[in-house]
Amino acid sequence: MSNDCDRPIGSTVSTGSVVPSGPTGLASVDRVLYLHATGFSSAVGNAAFTTAPARLQASENIGELVAEERRTTASRRDLSPEPPAVAEFLIGLFANNRRYGRAILSDLDEDFQNDIESGMTMARARRRYRSAALKSMGPQLCAAVKRTGIVGILIHYVRLLLH
Amino acid sequence: MASVPELTFSEQQVLLAILRLQPSGYGVSIRDEIKARTGKEHSFGSIYAVLERLERNGMVVSREGEPTNARGGRRKLYFQITGTGQEALRASLNAVDAMRAGLKVLTPFVLKVREAFA
Numbered sequence: 290m291s292n293d294c295d296r297p298i299g300s301t302v303s304t305g306s307v308v309p310s311g312p313t314g315l316a317s318v319d320r321v322l323y324l325h326a327t328g329f330s331s332a333v334g335n336a337a338f339t340t341a342p343a344r345l346q347a348s349e350n351i352g353e354l355v356a357e358e359r360r361t362t363a364s365r366r367d368l369s370p371e372p373p374a375v376a377e378f379l380i381g382l383f384a385n386n387r388r389y390g391r392a393i394l395s396d397l398d399e400d401f402q403n404d405i406e407s408g409m410t411m412a413r414a415r416r417r418y419r420s421a422a423l424k425s426m427g428p429q430l431c432a433a434v435k436r437t438g439i440v441g442i443l444i445h446y447v448r449l450l451l452h
Numbered sequence: 453m454a455s456v457p458e459l460t461f462s463e464q465q466v467l468l469a470i471l472r473l474q475p476s477g478y479g480v481s482i483r484d485e486i487k488a489r490t491g492k493e494h495s496f497g498s499i500y501a502v503l504e505r506l507e508r509n510g511m512v513v514s515r516e517g518e519p520t521n522a523r524g525g526r527r528k529l530y531f532q533i534t535g536t537g538q539e540a541l542r543a544s545l546n547a548v549d550a551m552r553a554g555l556k557v558l559t560p561f562v563l564k565v566r567e568a569f570a
Contacts, residue, residue: 383497388514389504392529393496395520396479425497432501 372401373415376422382446383426383433393429397421457509457536459544461565465490466502467541468569470512470533478517478528489568503531511537 377394384390397418404414433442459467469485470477477485479496482503487493506512512531519525533541552562 386504388516388529389500391526392479393500395526395528396483396496398526399480399520421495424495425500428495428497428501432504 370405370411372398372418373422376419379426380422380429383429389429393425397425456540456543457511459540460502462494462498462502463506463511464541464544464565466499466506467511467533467537470531471538471541475532476530477532478530482531490564506537507531509536510534511540 376397380393380397381390384393400421401414401418404417405411409417430442433445437445465486466482469482469489472485473481479499483494483496483499503512503514507514512533514529514531517528517530519527548562548565
């Protein structure tokens with residue numbers, strides 16, 4: 290694989306060079322990092338960097354690009370109108386029975402939607418959802434322990450893991 | 453005297469809330485009703501733990517509602533009090549009344565319950 294970092298300063302990347310695509314399915318940040326690691330600085334704006342300061346500038350640009358991409362991804366995750374998936378999973382795991390587990394999730398969803406409609410920020414609504422989900426786990430677990438005992442709970446979780 | 457299951461305070465609260473919301477009491481509305489009347493906010497987990505116990509003892513029955521538009525059409529679970537539940541609630545409240553009768557000093561706790569569900 291050609292590497293323009295190994296080229297002497299002053300030489301340019303030929304216009305016909307092919308930017309390596311790298312392993313398929315890479316996220317954009319990973320792709321930028323991959324291209325940088327493989328030395329294809331031409332990936333940034335398809336520019337040929339002919340001097341050391343230009344290379345330094347390119348390196349900084351890549352850093353900014355990666356940081357920007359990470360910020361965008363994080364804010365996209367915070368703005369997603371979906372409740373946190375981990376909290377949902379935990380409620381499903383700790384719910385005493387499936388029917389009641391679905392009902393708890395439905396009620397948590399309703400609270401979440403009401404929070405958003407009332408003008409609350411998405412991040413705060415998600416925090417409230419997580420908090421409500423965590424508070425709901427304890428009583429559900431206690432009820433399950435009272436009903437089936439610790440051994441019963443363990444058997445239930447082993448069954449869940451096996452399926 | 454026929455044997456009527458005894459109720460805990462949280463079971464009394466939930467049954468009274470269901471009675472007030474009849475026939476469309478479900479998790480959110482039950483929690484809001486209890487909060488509006490007593491000022492205490494219970495988690496859904498604790499409310500459903502009580503509801504499950506009541507349903508197992510035949511004091512409430514549940515039915516699934518229509519799927520909602522949000523989140524892939526999850527259904528609400530509506531609860532209704534049964535005859536057994538009403539009888540148990542009446543007996544439980546009568547027992548509290550009987551214990552309270554003649555007392556001049558009422559604890560703030562009993563007053564609060566009395567005012568909340570008067």
